[in-house]
Amino acid sequence: MTTDFLVLDAGTIFARTRSQGVADQPDFEFLDIYSLGEADLSPYKCLVVTGFSDQDYLYDMRHIIREFLDDRKVVIYCGNLVTDWLPGGKPFIAKDIKRFSDYRVKKVSDHPIFRGVEEDDMTLKKGVAGFFARGHHPVPEGGEVLLTLNEGEPITYIDRSSTNGTILAHVGFDLFGYMQTDEKKSTDCISMQLRNWVLEEYEALQKGLVAS
Amino acid sequence: MRKIGVLYGGSSQHSRTYKTGEFAKHIHRLIPIREFAEADLDSLDVLLIPSQTHLKLLEANVGKIKAFAESGRIVVTFGPQGFDWLPEHNWEFRPTNFWWWLEKDADSGLALPGHEHDLFQNYLTLEDATWHQHGVYWPMEGCETLVATKDGGSVMYIDKVNTKGIWINTTLDPDYHYGSYFMPATESFLRGFLPWLEEGKI
Numbered sequence: 001m002t003t004d005f006l007v008l009d010a011g012t013i014f015a016r017t018r019s020q021g022v023a024d025q026p027d028f029e030f031l032d033i034y035s036l037g038e039a040d041l042s043p044y045k046c047l048v049v050t051g052f053s054d055q056d057y058l059y060d061m062r063h064i065i066r067e068f069l070d071d072r073k074v075v076i077y078c079g080n081l082v083t084d085w086l087p088g089g090k091p092f093i094a095k096d097i098k099r100f101s102d103y104r105v106k107k108v109s110d111h112p113i114f115r116g117v118e119e120d121d122m123t124l125k126k127g128v129a130g131f132f133a134r135g136h137h138p139v140p141e142g143g144e145v146l147l148t149l150n151e152g153e154p155i156t157y158i159d160r161s162s163t164n165g166t167i168l169a170h171v172g173f174d175l176f177g178y179m180q181t182d183e184k185k186s187t188d189c190i191s192m193q194l195r196n197w198v199l200e201e202y203e204a205l206q207k208g209l210v211a212s
Numbered sequence: 213m214r215k216i217g218v219l220y221g222g223s224s225q226h227s228r229t230y231k232t233g234e235f236a237k238h239i240h241r242l243i244p245i246r247e248f249a250e251a252d253l254d255s256l257d258v259l260l261i262p263s264q265t266h267l268k269l270l271e272a273n274v275g276k277i278k279a280f281a282e283s284g285r286i287v288v289t290f291g292p293q294g295f296d297w298l299p300e301h302n303w304e305f306r307p308t309n310f311w312w313w314l315e316k317d318a319d320s321g322l323a324l325p326g327h328e329h330d331l332f333q334n335y336l337t338l339e340d341a342t343w344h345q346h347g348v349y350w351p352m353e354g355c356e357t358l359v360a361t362k363d364g365g366s367v368m369y370i371d372k373v374n375t376k377g378i379w380i381n382t383t384l385d386p387d388y389h390y391g392s393y394f395m396p397a398t399e400s401f402l403r404g405f406l407p408w409l410e411e412g413k414i
Contacts, residue, residue: 011266013294054222080224134393
């Protein structure tokens with residue numbers, strides 16, 4: 001099996017514990033974030049960037065990320081954007097929470113990444129809301145919104161317009177983090193469905209079937 | 213007024229807490245962790261090591277941080293640490309109960325042996341330091357524990373005995389949670405803790 005996915009290791013204690021399930025996958029490799037400048041990214045189909053990453057460093061390395069995307073590949077970012085390193089990305093806007101229901105997650109479409117995943121399972125963890133998303137990123141022009149908060153704020157989008165590749169940006173925890181969960185909830189299937197979607201998206205990009 | 217420098221990791225959590233949010237005004241200098249090894253720390257009185265710091269770069273700079281303390285200055289560490297590096301701290305990992313506040317007759321399990329300390333007389337309450345812990349320290353005799361678990365484990369302590377300087381070590385991670393827009397108590401904590409660090413009696 002090829003190692004299709006390269007995860008940038010943010011190097012912090014929580015970044016490591018939350019990646020344990022991913023580390024067991026044979027098609028995922030890890031690279032210390034500060035080695036990105038010297039890395040050969042040509043073997044990989046997808047670059048995964050998590051929410052603990054040094055975004056000042058990513059900004060310095062933004063040309064590498066841009067080139068990776070322009071090779072018709074996939075970048076997945078899960079976290080809050082605070083510097084301008086992701087093509088098309090806009091700064092994170094926190095939700096002004098007034099009531100419990102403000103954290104409610106809604107599916108905009110029946111997208112394969114979230115197929116079969118219940119909105120309540122994304123909204124609630126042990127009956128408490130707010131783990132999945134606490135704000136949003138404005139969507140780049142032409143972006144496809146997958147999930148929103150209760151007032152329509154986009155929390156997960158796909159951007160095929162800003163580069164020759166495909167970006168999936170999500171404001172919450174790493175969507176590959178569900179590989180280690182045993183919560184017995186419908187969210188358990190997100191990571192594998194995301195993985196499968198990335199591989200299909202990559203094939204379509206390489207065949208020129210994705211219009212940018 | 214003490215000048216506080218932060219070992220800055222550039223994450224969204226560090227950005228909100230130390231660079232762009234209401235607490236940035238307490239920070240004299242952000243030192244990017246990539247540049248820390250070469251950084252001149254002479255202008256600083258306090259060096260703050262945030263939670264969720266890049267472990268390999270932290271490990272590579274432990275000697276420099278300890279030298280800062282040995283120069284008679286103050287080092288602050290937020291938890292949890294990814295490896296044992298604090299002077300004689302005797303870390304005990306404990307599984308985190310994130311959910312104690314949902315339980316019947318909820319009890320955080322915390323005590324305040326430092327209730328007479330300036331930090332808790334004039335800047336913070338125990339409630340401000342109450343969310344969850346990732347473990348406890350068992351510091352050496354002579355260290356002063358301010359916040360403890362009810363069985364005596366240290367959640368926050370001041371160490372003036374192991375170096376020529378002062379270490380303020382806590383297993384709490386207020387910067388990570390505030391930076392994640394998570395847990396209101398962490399906001400109260402930083403509103404008291406950072407002004408105390410600048411001007412309080414340590």
